Amino acid sequence: xxxxxxxxxxxxxxxxxxxxxxxxxxxxxxxxxxxxxxxxxxxxxxxxxxxxxxxxxxxxxxxxxxxxxxxxxxxxxxxxxxxxxxxxxxxxxxxxxxxxxxxxxxxxxxxxxxxxxxxxxxxxxxxxxxxxxxxxxxxxxxxxxxxxxxxxxxxxxxxxxxxxxxxxxxxxxxxxxxxxxxxxxxxxxxxxxxxxxxxxxxxxxxxxxxxxxxxxxxxxxxxxxxxxxxxxxxxxxxxxxxxxxxxxxxxxxxxxxxxxxxxxxxxxxxxxxxxxxxxxxxxxxxxxxxxxxxxxxxxxxxxxxxxxxxxxxxxxxxxxxxxxxxxxxxxxxxxxxxxxxxxxxxxxxxxxxxxxxxxxxxxxxxxxxxxxxxxxxxxxxxxxxxxxxxxxxxxxxxxxxxxxxxxxxxxxxxxxxxxxxxxxxxxxxxxxxxxxxxxxxxxxxxxxxxxxxxxxxxxxxxxxxxxxxxxxxxxxxxx
Amino acid sequence: xxxxxxxxxxxxxxxxxxxxxxxxxxxxxxxxxxxxxxxxxxxxxxxxxxxxxxxxxxxxxxxxxxxxxxxxxxxxxxxxxxxxxxxxxxxxxxxxxxxxxxxxxxxxxxxxxxxxxxxxxxxxxxxxxxxxxxxxxxxxxxxxxxxxxxxxxxxxxxxxxxxxxxxxxxxxxxxxxxxxxxxxxxxxxxxxxxxxxxxxxxxxxxxxxxxxxxxxxxxxxxxxxxxxxxxxxxxxxxxxxxxxxxxxxxxxxxxxxxxxxxxxxxxxxxxxxxxxxxxxxxxxx
Numbered sequence: 075x076x077x078x079x080x081x082x083x084x085x086x087x088x089x090x091x092x093x094x095x096x097x098x099x100x101x102x103x104x105x106x107x108x109x110x111x112x113x114x115x116x117x118x119x120x121x122x123x124x125x126x127x128x129x130x131x132x133x134x135x136x137x138x139x140x141x142x143x144x145x146x147x148x149x150x151x152x153x154x155x156x157x158x159x160x161x162x163x164x165x166x167x168x169x170x171x172x173x174x175x176x177x178x179x180x181x182x183x184x185x186x187x188x189x190x191x192x193x194x195x196x197x198x199x200x201x202x203x204x205x206x207x208x209x210x211x212x213x214x215x216x217x218x219x220x221x222x223x224x225x226x227x228x229x230x231x232x233x234x235x236x237x238x239x240x241x242x243x244x245x246x247x248x249x250x251x252x253x254x255x256x257x258x259x260x261x262x263x264x265x266x267x268x269x270x271x272x273x274x275x276x277x278x279x280x281x282x283x284x285x286x287x288x289x290x291x292x293x294x295x296x297x298x299x300x301x302x303x304x305x306x307x308x309x310x311x312x313x314x315x316x317x318x319x320x321x322x323x324x325x326x327x328x329x330x331x332x333x334x335x336x337x338x339x340x341x342x343x344x345x346x347x348x349x350x351x352x353x354x355x356x357x358x359x360x361x362x363x364x365x366x367x368x369x370x371x372x373x374x375x376x377x378x379x380x381x382x383x384x385x386x387x388x389x390x391x392x393x394x395x396x397x398x399x400x401x402x403x404x405x406x407x408x409x410x411x412x413x414x415x416x417x418x419x420x421x422x423x424x425x426x427x428x429x430x431x432x433x434x435x436x437x438x439x440x441x442x443x444x445x446x447x448x449x450x451x452x453x454x455x456x457x458x459x460x461x462x463x464x465x466x467x468x469x470x471x472x473x474x475x476x477x478x479x480x481x482x483x484x485x486x487x488x489x490x491x492x493x494x495x496x497x498x499x500x501x502x503x504x505x506x507x508x509x510x511x512x513x514x515x516x517x518x519x520x521x522x523x524x525x526x527x528x529x530x531x532x533x534x535x536x537x538x539x540x541x542x543x544x545x546x547x548x549x550x551x552x553x
Numbered sequence: 554x555x556x557x558x559x560x561x562x563x564x565x566x567x568x569x570x571x572x573x574x575x576x577x578x579x580x581x582x583x584x585x586x587x588x589x590x591x592x593x594x595x596x597x598x599x600x601x602x603x604x605x606x607x608x609x610x611x612x613x614x615x616x617x618x619x620x621x622x623x624x625x626x627x628x629x630x631x632x633x634x635x636x637x638x639x640x641x642x643x644x645x646x647x648x649x650x651x652x653x654x655x656x657x658x659x660x661x662x663x664x665x666x667x668x669x670x671x672x673x674x675x676x677x678x679x680x681x682x683x684x685x686x687x688x689x690x691x692x693x694x695x696x697x698x699x700x701x702x703x704x705x706x707x708x709x710x711x712x713x714x715x716x717x718x719x720x721x722x723x724x725x726x727x728x729x730x731x732x733x734x735x736x737x738x739x740x741x742x743x744x745x746x747x748x749x750x751x752x753x754x755x756x757x758x759x760x761x762x763x764x765x766x767x768x769x770x771x772x773x774x775x776x777x778x779x780x781x782x783x784x785x786x787x788x789x790x791x792x793x794x795x796x797x798x799x800x801x802x803x804x805x806x807x808x809x810x811x812x813x814x815x816x817x818x819x820x821x822x823x824x825x826x827x828x829x830x831x832x833x834x835x836x837x838x
Binding site for chain 2: 082245329330332507508510
């Protein structure tokens with residue numbers, strides 16, 4: 075069902091040039107794009123700060139169903155789609171980039187913060203006097219308990235935000251992706267790798283310079299240095315939300331007569347929606363689901379192959395460290411960039427997308443599963459042979475968690491499958507990108523809503539499966 | 554914490570106001586997208602000298618981004634393709650096409666094919682391309698998408714997707730040539746100016762890729778300015794701008810486009826493009 079053809083006639087020739095680029099990075103090129111580098115960091119810091127603030131607030135109301143649905147919705151839409159929505163609203167400026175990160179991340183933070191709070195140890199609350207104000211109860215009874223988890227998760231998200239910020243350049247924002255895309259397109263692989271190496275360095279160095287005590291300083295600096303060329307016009311904002319995203323039949327007469335009036339005819343709007351679904355929506359959903367499912371299985375296989383390479387029960391010393399760094403590099407490269415590179419090499423089919431999403435997620439899950447497997451104490455009579463040890467000792471003990479992680483990433487994979495349509499495979503992203511390039515924002519928004527709905531369905535299904543199978547991402551070390 | 558948030562918001566708001574009267578322009582990224590800023594920076598310099606206002610070039614990544622920037626008044630002037638110009642002027646009432654390249658009066662699209670297909674140049678529309686893999690340029694391009702799709706539909710009475718084995722969108726014309734030359738796609742549609750330009754620069758290997766058909770001529774690229782430019786930059790600004798464009802004679806500047814020179818244009822010249830776009834279904838009716 076999937077189209078897996080390699081369409082380029084000389085894929086190895088291009089791969090060879092890529093390899094030469096990898097060993098001859100042109101760091102002068104990075105100097106030329108220093109502003110883009112700075113923007114990448116600034117957008118990420120501003121975006122993450124706003125989403126932590128908003129996410130924390132929403133986390134308090136997470137028991138309330140509308141809030142939960144709202145958060146599920148905003149995180150179901152990929153940051154690139156958010157950028158494509160904000161682009162015509164606020165224009166091509168820093169605010170667009172910051173919002174594209176802040177909005178979906180708010181949904182993620184709200185959910186994760188709420189989960190952390192629910193699963194935390196509630197016993198300290200017993201020591202707080204009964205009539206204490208809820209705010210005081212939170213600050214004295216809850217926050218100290220969950221603070222470490224929150225901090226840990228937020229700093230992990232900062233890394234994600236930097237990746238998001240970088241790839242936003244692929245749709246035109248002034249971050250690293252902008253120049254990366256150009257360099258790839260023109261085949262300037264030495265520039266590509268110089269930029270990538272600097273990006274890896276940035277991510278790897280985070281833990282040395284982003285310290286809790288001075289992180290507020292970075293946020294202030296980020297807001298201070300963000301480009302001041304923001305020309306936000308409320309006219310544009312209202313025009314977009316109250317006019318441009320209205321289905322075409324409602325605007326048709328107004329546009330043709332030049333008055334820009336709105337008319338209501340539900341029959342025609344219904345027909346318009348049906349037409350989009352039949353010509354593009356269903357086809358896009360199908361391709362997206364096919365890709366997602368292939369990637370889900372592929373990621374599972376890759377993870378099972380990769381984790382013993384970084385697990386102390388199978389590898390020690392240099393080989394283990396070497397594999398670990400390889401996994402980190404693959405994980406740090408955004409899947410969008412991987413897919414872009416593979417597409418350049420092999421032409422447009424599902425193959426590049428499968429490899430890109432599979433590798434990226436496989437590296438993440440391989441790393442996590444490896445860490446979990448490291449925690450296992452081998453039984454005294456554990457098999458000595460590595461193959462037997464893998465199948466009869468380690469794998470059964472980490473398998474539940476591995477499945478939980480895999481299903482946890484299911485909706486992430488779907489979001490990525492949809493977005494890669496922008497690069498030319500026929501998933502939902504392709505149709506959304508086409509609608510945007512035809513300047514039909516109504517259709518684009520409609521298709522984005524379908525994508526979000528599909529994502530929410532998969533997310534819910536994944537939760538149900540995890541509950542049914544009684545698997546969780548927490549390791550049961552004593553069994 | 555509250556102070557921090559308030560501070561950030563104030564800074565964001567301030568930045569919204571801190572904008573001087575600068576003429577901003579953009580150009581659709583139709584070919585060789587490296588070092589756009591250097592290339593168009595010189596054009597900005599030229600316009601600034603002639604018009605006595607600050608002029609800034611805003612780089613964009615896609616055709617639709619240039620249209621959106623124009624809609625949002627982020628740029629007041631743009632070098633559009635035929636289709637993107639029509640889209641932009643439709644969205645911003647009062648805006649005008651003021652100039653076009655001399656070559657834009659009779660623009661062409663070349664259908665090009667990889668040598669392995671065995672296709673030969675012909676005056677007739679090459680019906681044998683059915684069943685091959687085919688790449689357009691950008692989805693929003695006139696010469697790379699709209700016109701070739703129009704002629705393909707005209708001759709096959711079907712949508713491209715049901716004619717070809719695979720349909721792609723390369724993104725820009727240079728990439729279309731590269732993809733057909735490398736055999737990633739067997740057939741492609743490319744802007745004739747870009748083809749000639751790259752041929753002259755020795756970037757095309759004619760033993761691998763050649764022209765198999767040329768479309769009839771049509772009208773294409775244009776400089777379009779927003780209707781409120783006179784109000785913003787002073788009476789008579791639009792005509793001064795038009796004058797500055799059509800008297801641009803420096804070859805290094807014109808090569809950025811690449812055009813021999815610019816001539817006057819107006820909105821009515823692009824009526825056929827609008828009709829074609831409606832027929833193909835890119836613009837709704």
